Amino acid sequence: MMIRFTKMHGLGNDFVVIDGVRQQVVLTPDHVRFLAHRRLGIGCDQVLMVEPPSDPSRAAFRYRIFNGDGNEVEQCGNGARCFAVFVRDQGLTRESRIPVETAAGYITLQIERDGQVTVDMGTPRLTPWEIPFEAERAAPWYTLAVQDQTLEIGTVSMGNPHAVLLVDNVQTAPVARLGPAIEGHPRFPRHVNAGFMQVMSREHIQLRVYERGVGETLACGTGACAAVVVGRLQGLLDTQVNVDLPGGRLVVQWSGHEHDPVFMTGPATSVFTGTIDVSTTPRLKMDGYANRPG
Template identity: 55%
Template sequence: MRVKFSKMHGLGNDFVMLDGVSQRIRLSPDKVRRIADRRLGIGCDQVLLVEPPRHPDTDFCYRIFNADGGEVENCGNGARCFARFVHERRLTGKQHLNVEIASGTLQLNLMDADQVEVNMGAPLLEPEQIPFRADRRAESYPLEVNGETFTIGAVSMGNPHAVLLVEDIQLAPVRELGPLLAVHSRFPQGVNVGFLQIETPSRAHLRVFERGVGETRACGTGACAAMVYAHQRELVEDKVDMHLPGGALTIHWSGPGQPVTMKGPAITVFHGQIIL
């Protein structure tokens, strides 16, 4: 099976985009791992498969697969790349899109200069919705790892996130602590782990260890979750420039029950074909 693809990235968080609308594609975990392999395949953090809509009120459906082959619920940087991809591939002429993902629907708005704005929906904060094992909802939770207790925030943006405040983002134990928290037993579906340094109420820094991938150069849903956690604690304003290793995202959230919006770039790197 010869498949056409596009390689894209959002702030260095990179994707292989597959058009499952005009070509028939069947993915298995083995095929995803082969595509994502940076030495033997194309190389990416995640594979996104675009499919026809399943409901009359959506424009497309797309599925998200981590580099380890596992399918996941949401990806903010991937959402922006998806919007740019379907437009560049002439699968749609719309600037405003309503798309279905595993965790629900997203509203996407293509803007000028490669910018895409995404309505990520309202964050989920109840432990059973994240999911996270806790007796009740709280702004912060104690979490024990190897006999040491850390304070985290737990937020779902369609996928689960743990957020830790750090004083220096460069010294944050992302590679040491990230893998341990990502598979912590209190997160039954695993969790993406964000390390957040707040510089000012409108500017913050973030590094994210993503389950099934490792540390990435950017994580859109992680940036949204980190902003929500900091906003709940009144540490940031309604609008924050979130700086990640790959660049900056603008995140806006006005409070409980309101949607989170994320704006940032989506860049096409190259097109090609691969035999699966």
């Protein structure tokens, strides 16, 4: 099976984007792992699929996300911005405001005049059963026993689960050690994205994210939104926050009211297009390390 694709990135969080509207594509987990492999395939953090919507009256497209380990996940903010630029560049739509269907619900993408993309990420989900996270009741912070220490974390779902840990210095934070331990902690039955946040001021944070099924990435859009939500709930941040990630800056806005949506603005870049044959895809097991740049 020959597949046409576009390689894109949002602040270094990179994607293989596939048009499933004008070509027939059926991806297996082996296909995804092959496409994502940085030595044997194209190389990416996630594979994105553009498909027709289930209900054309509510959305223009269906947006599907597959992690490098082959598993389909609910949401990806950086991917959403790339999705918007892709469907415009490919002539699939002429609209600047694009409603899309995801596994986590419906979101709206807005292409701004300067080329950046604002994503209405929907409302944050804060109760443990929605995240999901094993806890008796909702709380601003939870304690989590990890390895030989007890951490204080905030948890939120932005369509996918996040745990946010406040750190004194994001550069020296033990992301490589604690990230996998938090991601696979048994209190998160679907695993979790682990964010390490340093508050620089009420309008500025620095953030590193160890993503579920991927490892640490250069940027995580839903992670940036989750960190701002947690910081706002703790009274540490203002309504609009600059979020600096290793790959660059996102701007996140949230009123602080749990029924209001979170908005994220940032760039999306096309790198190259091509065609790849997945008919003889090798069977690969992604362990995180194999998918890191190198």
